[in-house]
Amino acid sequence: MxxxxxxxxxxxxxxxxxxxxxxxxxxxxxxxxxxxxxxxxxxxxxxxxxxxxxxxxxxxxxxxxxxEDRADLLLKVNREQNEWLLRGVAAAVPAQPASLAELFGPALHTLVSMLKSNPESARVIYVNAPRMESRRRGVLREDAQFVAAVLRRAGGTPQDQIGYDRTLLALVAGLSEVIIDWISHDMAGDPDRLADHLTTVALALTTTAVSL
Missing domain, CATH: 1.10.10 (Arc Repressor Mutant, subunit A)
Structure with missing residues (x-):
């Protein structure tokens, strides 16, 4: 039995x-x-x-x-897709970059390349997510913390912690808006040129807030 x-x-x-x-x-x-x-x-x-x-x-x-429902699905899928993107970006960052340009250049070129190769994931992360305002704001703060962690790994030292935190939040919000605009125009244009522009923006915002 x-x-x-x-x-x-x-x-x-x-x-x-x-x-x-x-x-x-x-x-x-x-x-x-x-x-x-x-x-x-x-x-x-x-x-x-x-x-x-x-x-x-x-x-x-x-x-x-x-x-639980459709909203819960989008929330979790957005989170998982964003984590996938950040893992790829983190892997592209040199272990010991000699400058901010050597840090942001590979990271942002990888980010744009991953989005270009996965347009559906790109829309889930950047286009549909803003419909969930609280999640969108949470993602911006999570991404700002991610950038801070990458900078710490590279030996970055903030000169003014409050200004530094605000700069990184402004950075990820600004880069996100440029990427959303690019996706909304069917990813038209040279992706490498876009990545160069994003790198220029990142350097302009962070150069006075952090030193390596």
Missing amino acids: EGSTAATTRRGETYAGRSREQRASERRARIVASAVHLFGTRDYEDVTVADVCTTARVSKRYFYEHF
């Missing part, structure tokens, strides 16, 4: 060689991929939970195992 119960439990937990947790993870990944595609190609108001489920090939029951 015990053996039969154990076998039944094992059959219930595994299917096609995958555990319950693996199947749940795969379903969530499909939902997220569906959301990135739909939010990256349509306005937020034009995407429904049913649309996401249909594209992901999951039932609404499984959707609600991971997300």
Whole structure:
């Protein structure tokens, strides 16, 4: 009897060689991929939970195992996509840049390249996110903290902490607006030139606030 119960439990937990947790993870990944595609190609108001489920090939029951509603989905997908972008940017920063130009140049060229190669993710991060005002403001502060962490890793020293914090917040907000404008114009123009312009802006704002 015990053996039969154990076998039944094992059959219930595994299917096609995958555990319950693996199947749940795969379903969530499909939902997220569906959301990135739909939010990256349509306005937020034009995407429904049913649309996401249909594209992901999951039932609404499984959707609600991971997300509360459409707004919660966009919130979490935006956060995950932004984290993906920041990981790529962080990896591009030299371990010991000799100048701010050597820090910001590779970082911003990588950022623009990643967005150009992933236009749907770009829209999820920068275009649909502003519809959620509190999240947008939170992202700006998170990104400012990220820039501060990168500068600390490179040995950057703020000359005035309050001014430094405000400068980094102004920096990420300003760069974000330029990127939003670029995305809204279908990423027209030379991406390397855009990255150079962003680097120039970053240097102009930070040169007086931090030294390496």
